[in-house]
Amino acid sequence: MQETNLYTVTVPAFIKTLTALSGVLDKAAGHAEGKQLEWHPKGMQEDALLTSRLISDQFPFVRQVQVACDNAKGGSARIAGIEPPAFEDNEKTIAELKARIDKTVAFLKTIKPEQVIGQEERKISLPYWKDKHMTAFGYATNYLLPNFYFHVTSAYSILRSNGVQIGKGDYIGGMPFID
Amino acid sequence: MQETNLYTVTVPAFIKTLTALSGVLDKAAGHAEGKQLEWHPKGMQEDALLTSRLISDQFPFVRQVQVACDNAKGGSARIAGIEPPAFEDNEKTIAELKARIDKTVAFLKTIKPEQVIGQEERKISLPYWKDKHMTAFGYATNYLLPNFYFHVTSAYSILRSNGVQIGKGDYIGGMPFID
Secondary structure (H helix, E strand, C coil): CCCCCCCCCCHHHHHHHHHHHHHHHHHHHHHHHHHCCCCCCCCHHHHHHHCCCCCCCCCCHHHHHHHHHHHHHHHHHHHHCCCCCCCCCCCCCHHHHHHHHHHHHHHHHHCCHHHHCCCCCCEECCHHHCCCEEEHHHHHHHHHHHHHHHHHHHHHHHHHHCCCCCCHHHHHCCCCCEC | CCCCCCCCCCHHHHHHHHHHHHHHHHHHHHHHHHHCCCCCCCCHHHHHHHCCCCCCCCCCHHHHHHHHHHHHHHHHHHHHCCCCCCCCCCCCCHHHHHHHHHHHHHHHHHCCHHHHCCCCCCEECCHHHCCCEEEHHHHHHHHHHHHHHHHHHHHHHHHHHCCCCCCHHHHHCCCCCEC
């Protein structure tokens, strides 16, 4: 029996999509390696992907991945009323970004369903909201989930616009088919 | 009291995000109008936005908006076990795309919570899945929502990469603050 609750619509969805994003990063690494010419500085293609943007005043790829991780980590922790681990924003390679995803997923797996279920009315506030706040339900469904998928899609789109061979299936991850 | 159920995490989220997307389209229309020079064919800038893509083998803006609408309309209908209205894919202007969003939102508003709540175990199948199927819960949380936000973000990103002055707030729509 599958149940819709505040845990099942957040934490497992973050884990699934971040795991898929890690696979997307593998394809980006393979793409960078394939484009690397011997007379180019080592890692030039990988650096170019990490710092690539859709337009100059939007976050580059590396930051999109960091923010997606922080949305999942911080958002889930806020709803559960626990303190999330702090990660430095210092990734310089695809392997380091994959490690950040791994750390994020490992943290998400420590959150127990009972820490999240039933927390709909918890007041959520963030420093930059000043004195305003949201309920955990409003935060999760109207802000956290759309924002998380926004940054994962933006990361994907930056790679896509650079010619990395990825498709919708890579973004979605495994399709949840049943027999 | 806010309740997390299969209705509250899908239909109202689609309505909110599509309404925000309609506002994004207004800004796109204003941008196109501002770029229109008198010696250009009328509507040239608007056409250019509608057919713009992030890369040649990805859907153009017009199709991203159509697909986002169809995800919301068809996905909600499948979960509710009802037949959605069919819309032709023939929009040629931003005003026509806004009308499609309006029709989609109007349909979503006809879906009653009790048609969706408790349908987690309903089997969902699509022609191109062949003989496979998903539960409505798996479909909604692991496919429909990520896919819907993917296409809305892609539409947004195409406009953004063309210099339309939009920000994250335009994508999210109103923040669900409480007093």
